[in-house]
Amino acid sequence: MQKPIPALFMRGGTSRGPFFLESDLPSDPAARDRVLLSVMGSPDRRQIDGLGGAHPLTSKVGIVRPGTVPGVDLEFLFAQLQPDRDTVDTTANCGNMLAAVVPFALERGLIQAQGDETTARVLTRNTGMQCDITVLTPMTPEGRRVSYEGDARIDGVPGRSAPITINFLDTAGSVCAGLLPTGQVRDRVRVEPPAGAGFDAFEIEVTCIDNGMPLVLFRAGDMGCTGRETPAELNADEALKARIEALRLLTGKLMGLGDVSARNYPKMTLVSEPSEGGAISTRCFIPHVCHEAIGVLAAVTVGTACVLEGSVPHDLARLPAGAVKTVSIEHPSGEFTVELALDPQDPQKVERAALLRTARLIMRGEAMVPASVWSQA
Numbered sequence: 001m002q003k004p005i006p007a008l009f010m011r012g013g014t015s016r017g018p019f020f021l022e023s024d025l026p027s028d029p030a031a032r033d034r035v036l037l038s039v040m041g042s043p044d045r046r047q048i049d050g051l052g053g054a055h056p057l058t059s060k061v062g063i064v065r066p067g068t069v070p071g072v073d074l075e076f077l078f079a080q081l082q083p084d085r086d087t088v089d090t091t092a093n094c095g096n097m098l099a100a101v102v103p104f105a106l107e108r109g110l111i112q113a114q115g116d117e118t119t120a121r122v123l124t125r126n127t128g129m130q131c132d133i134t135v136l137t138p139m140t141p142e143g144r145r146v147s148y149e150g151d152a153r154i155d156g157v158p159g160r161s162a163p164i165t166i167n168f169l170d171t172a173g174s175v176c177a178g179l180l181p182t183g184q185v186r187d188r189v190r191v192e193p194p195a196g197a198g199f200d201a202f203e204i205e206v207t208c209i210d211n212g213m214p215l216v217l218f219r220a221g222d223m224g225c226t227g228r229e230t231p232a233e234l235n236a237d238e239a240l241k242a243r244i245e246a247l248r249l250l251t252g253k254l255m256g257l258g259d260v261s262a263r264n265y266p267k268m269t270l271v272s273e274p275s276e277g278g279a280i281s282t283r284c285f286i287p288h289v290c291h292e293a294i295g296v297l298a299a300v301t302v303g304t305a306c307v308l309e310g311s312v313p314h315d316l317a318r319l320p321a322g323a324v325k326t327v328s329i330e331h332p333s334g335e336f337t338v339e340l341a342l343d344p345q346d347p348q349k350v351e352r353a354a355l356l357r358t359a360r361l362i363m364r365g366e367a368m369v370p371a372s373v374w375s376q377a
């Protein structure tokens with residue numbers, strides 16, 4: 001006997017996973033997490049017994065409920081699982097999975113289409129951040145339906161789809177206490193090797209920042225990289241990954257995050273001069289494998305760091321003039337454009353971030369959970 005749980009399997013931006021109504025899952029978080037691990041087939045490198053795609057970007061789950069606070073239409077809880085670990089982390093955001101929330105809510109009847117476009121205010125329960133998301137809802141013979149087809153293209157996803165715009169309203173200090181959690185725009189840190197590590201102590205300049213996602217940015221060259229490597233090359237470099245992880249554990253503490261060994265952040269981001277006409281080039285570890293592209297809020301945070309005078313990426317970045325900056329973040333599979341509106345009184349402050357994503361309903365059905373797992377729930 002297995003327990004069926006209604007689910008929509010969706011792509012959100014460059015990520016993918018099952019979406020559930022909160023009311024269809026156990027209310028106790030520990031029981032819910034056991035169910036999610038079973039649904040995804042974790043821990044197992046291949047996730048052979050579940051829906052996970054053997055990569056962090058396809059080990060994600062969306063949980064949606066109607067808004068419970070005034071002005072909020074929908075509330076979204078994002079859960080990051082890992083193929084080979086038994087962790088379910090709900091403490092950080094995912095702007096890619098976020099792109100599928102309004103389509104999911106329209107599919108499941110949580111909200112109604114408003115016209116040719118539908119905008120909903122979404123609260124992420126992970127960090128309390130709010131955003132307005134707009135999707136296309138054209139008239140069809142069956143009434144207004146969310147559209148997945150269109151001309152919008154995002155790097156990291158083949159083909160074209162209907163555009164989804166996300167306007168972030170308040171992103172600074174999502175998980176950390178503020179935008180610059182060390183209190184400085186640039187820090188120089190000394191990383192001591194843990195016992196048995198095959199590298200020497202080293203010093204490096206970093207910018208620790210959280211404008212939607214905690215990130216540590218450092219020059220690719222300072223780690224002996226060009227910044228042009230493919231994710232596969234970086235993922236195969238165990239010596240580099242050991243140094244980056246030691247830097248992550250140290251900066252996690254400096255950012256007030258404590259012991260981050262079991263956390264999926266801060267994301268470790270190598271930056272270098274742009275080479276494709278963008279503002280900055282990136283390779284982003286999330287945090288143990290290199291992203292094939294870059295996360296949404298990671299891109300917002302990189303763009304914000306570029307704007308800040310004195311930051312590590314500021315020196316490398318080529319930014320357009322003006323108070324509303326269209327910032328193109330280069331990544332391994334193309335680029336990610338974020339529009340940053342600066343505070344007219346303080347050009348060092350990003351007031352609003354907007355960006356384009358796409359999403360698609362891939363499959364609808366029921367995720368089957370073994371009775372032994374559900375009965376413990």
Ligand code: NQM
Pocket residue numbers: 014015056057093094095096097213264267286287291294295296297298299
């Ligand atoms: O930064 C990957 C993704 C993400 C997160 C990650 C994301 C974001 O690409 O908002 O979207 O950083 O683990 O889905």
